[in-house]
Amino acid sequence: MQPATKCQALALTNIMHAAKGHWGYDPQDMEVYREHWKITPEMIEADPTLVILDKTRPIGFARIAKENTDTALLDHLFVLPEAHGNGYGAWLLEGAEEIAKRMQCSTLRLESDANAAPFYAHHGYHSTSNRPSAFKGARPIEHMQKDLTPQIHEIAQIDLNLDDANSWEFAEHNSEAIKENWKHLISQNPDLWDGKVLSLYQYALNQKRFSGKLVKIDYSAFLAWRDWGFPDRNARNLFGCTVLRSSQGHLIFGKMASHTATAGQVYAPGGNLDLNDITPSGKVDIFGSIARELEEETGFTLEHGELGEVLAVEDGPRLAIARVLTLQLTSDEISSKISHFNANQEKPELEEAVIVTSLADLTPHQVPPYARALTAHLLN
Numbered sequence: 001m002q003p004a005t006k007c008q009a010l011a012l013t014n015i016m017h018a019a020k021g022h023w024g025y026d027p028q029d030m031e032v033y034r035e036h037w038k039i040t041p042e043m044i045e046a047d048p049t050l051v052i053l054d055k056t057r058p059i060g061f062a063r064i065a066k067e068n069t070d071t072a073l074l075d076h077l078f079v080l081p082e083a084h085g086n087g088y089g090a091w092l093l094e095g096a097e098e099i100a101k102r103m104q105c106s107t108l109r110l111e112s113d114a115n116a117a118p119f120y121a122h123h124g125y126h127s128t129s130n131r132p133s134a135f136k137g138a139r140p141i142e143h144m145q146k147d148l149t150p151q152i153h154e155i156a157q158i159d160l161n162l163d164d165a166n167s168w169e170f171a172e173h174n175s176e177a178i179k180e181n182w183k184h185l186i187s188q189n190p191d192l193w194d195g196k197v198l199s200l201y202q203y204a205l206n207q208k209r210f211s212g213k214l215v216k217i218d219y220s221a222f223l224a225w226r227d228w229g230f231p232d233r234n235a236r237n238l239f240g241c242t243v244l245r246s247s248q249g250h251l252i253f254g255k256m257a258s259h260t261a262t263a264g265q266v267y268a269p270g271g272n273l274d275l276n277d278i279t280p281s282g283k284v285d286i287f288g289s290i291a292r293e294l295e296e297e298t299g300f301t302l303e304h305g306e307l308g309e310v311l312a313v314e315d316g317p318r319l320a321i322a323r324v325l326t327l328q329l330t331s332d333e334i335s336s337k338i339s340h341f342n343a344n345q346e347k348p349e350l351e352e353a354v355i356v357t358s359l360a361d362l363t364p365h366q367v368p369p370y371a372r373a374l375t376a377h378l379l380n
Contacts, residue, residue: 007041012039016039037077058265059079062077077092102294102369107146108145113138128144152312152373152377153312153379154208160210162213162284174224189259195275197272199222235317239316240271240320241321243324245324250355251268253356253371256350265367269294270289270294276324300334359372
């Protein structure tokens with residue numbers, strides 16, 4: 001899955017017509033539909049449009065438009081009939097939701113053909129109203145929407161285990177494409193390193209207890225999964241982070257340095273779980289990861305402040321475990337200490353500290369949805 005280009009407009013139009021015609025509507029109605037409904041290069045240029053390719057051939061697409069401050073519209077989502085049943089629609093829908101969240105929208109709405117409404121309902125969308133269909137004999141068009149706000153849970157107990165008996169099927173089935181993607185990435189950023197990290201494939205959240213199983217994967221496979229729009233929807237990027245809080249109650253995030261895989265993004269100090277987080281008993285120590293990443297990125301340790309609540313943030317393919325650490329320092333003092341620490345590092349992971357007093361402070365920055373949700377939760 002990747003952004004569509006203007007030269008694919010005709011191919012996307014053909015996908016739309018084929019998918020719509022698959023439902024057996026009146027031929028005359030379909031003739032009118034094909035005449036009036038088309039994807040143009042201007043439409044692709046105006047709003048984010050995702051396309052799934054089978055090698056070089058487009059087989060499905062989705063188009064997303066921002067309607068207002070809080071709401072995005074899933075304007076189109078179509079997959080070629082012969083490609084149905086392979087999860088492409090769910091993959092496109094996940095990608096569309098990610099784009100809507102990046103637009104800072106909390107709701108994604110759509111108008112669904114009655115035949116497709118069960119698909120959207122299965123993925124968490126609910127009907128708000130309907131209208132008559134333009135096709136003769138067809139059931140009404142359903143107006144549907146979904147709340148995209150990341151879900152935040154208080155956590156009192158964590159039990160994570162390494163599953164050494166299993167591997168990640170996504171990585172095995174796409175090994176050659178992952179290698180090609182990695183070559184492309186390191187040609188742009190030679191500082192990337194393909195070490196082993198851990199991927200969450202099974203978890204449960206129940207009465208403040210978080211449990212899960214993880215497998216070892218290559219970082220290159222993780223980046224391919226991320227860059228391709230999270231095609232394996234069973235996997236989760238589980239990571240830990242420390243939310244630094246100043247004596248004034250402000251949050252201090254970090255802007256990632258240009259040589260990192262998340263260059264320019266702003267969020268709480270943290271990172272992927274790796275082999276250092278596996279204990280001799282096979283447990284995965286996410287709190288150890290949180291402490292290590294905090295020190296590597298800021299120079300602070302957990303002993304420098306008072307530990308507060310632990311939160312789990314479910315954000316689509318991302319699952320963050322955030323630990324609040326309150327320091328008896330002002331925001332400016334914390335920022336200054338981080339700057340001093342970075343000045344003594346050969347390649348600091350953070351470009352700069354970002355003081356967050358409200359959500360408005362994040363507006364100029366590229367911020368993952370989970371980090372924005374954490375900010376709203378902690379500064380409410």
